[in-house]
Amino acid sequence: MLVAPALGAEGREARFGDDRPLTDAELAPVRALAAPAARLAFSGPAARCRQTAAALGLAPAVEPALADLDAGAWRGRPLAELVTTAPESVASWLSDPAFAPPGGESVAALCARVGGWLAGLPDGGGRVLAVVDPAVVRAALVHALALPPAAFWRLDVAPLTATELSGRSGRWNLRCGAPLPLARPVATGVTSSTID
Template identity: 80%
Template sequence: MLVAPVLGAAGREARFGDGSAPSDAELAPARALAAPRADRVLAAPSPRCRRTAGALGLAAEAEPALADLDPGGWRGRPLAELASGEPESVAAWLSDPEFAPPGGESVAALLARVGGWLDALPAGAGRVLAVAEPAAVRAAVVHALALPPAAFWRLDVAPLTATSLSGRSGRWNLRCGAPLTARQLT
């Protein structure tokens, strides 16, 4: 099961993430939710994913394969600014899976990284829960369902939702966008 982290400032401002940690106020919705049961808990190495896991009450081990798509030189910049200043580059980024921002990572490379992680999950690993960047969740779905790379940009991953992949390499089933449930007050 892949859980998307809280939104954070970069997402609200439509700019490429800069690796900043979410505020306590941004983490409040996660604190009100109950994390699903899991035999193994992972989190992408970003402060956003690690802190979301903590807010959900999870002790997660870091999983670098679930890191966000690396924007390279676009880090921290608003998409609108890039679209007006470098329209050809933004168009290429959105249409060519092999295109990478300066010093960054292509969607094709992200698909290979996340797909490799998914394929390497051992049979009988039990229920794995990972708090993963939305781009990594999209990449996992594209890989698991053998979708064309262009489908990556057509998938939306809402904050604090669960996307479940069950099965095994070569035979995955998908359940996407399930909301996490509220914690029971005791």
């Protein structure tokens, strides 16, 4: 089960991998949620992944193979700026899975890295949960479902949703975009104090 972290300033600003920590306000919605039960818990190394996992009550192992796409020289820069200053490079990045930003990683390399992690999971070992960046979720889906790497940009991953791969390496099944459950059930009935 792959859980996307809370949305922080980096995501709202479409800024490449500057790994800003989440604020208390950005973490507040996470604290109302519960992590799905799992035998093993992992987190990508980004602060937003580790903070989201902690706010869900997890104590995950930080897994370097689950790091976000390395943006290289683009790190910390907003996408809008790069569209203006390097439009050909951005167009190549969005259309060619083998293209990498200067000093960075290609989508194809990310898919291979995350695919190697998935393939290394033990068969029949029970549920595994990982709080990871949306790019890592996309890469896992491309690998698990044997999609062409160009499909990477066609997969949307919303914050604080779970994408579940069940089965095993070579035969994965997909359940995508499930909201995380609330930590405490919300009362839904009418009470006498709400009636005039």
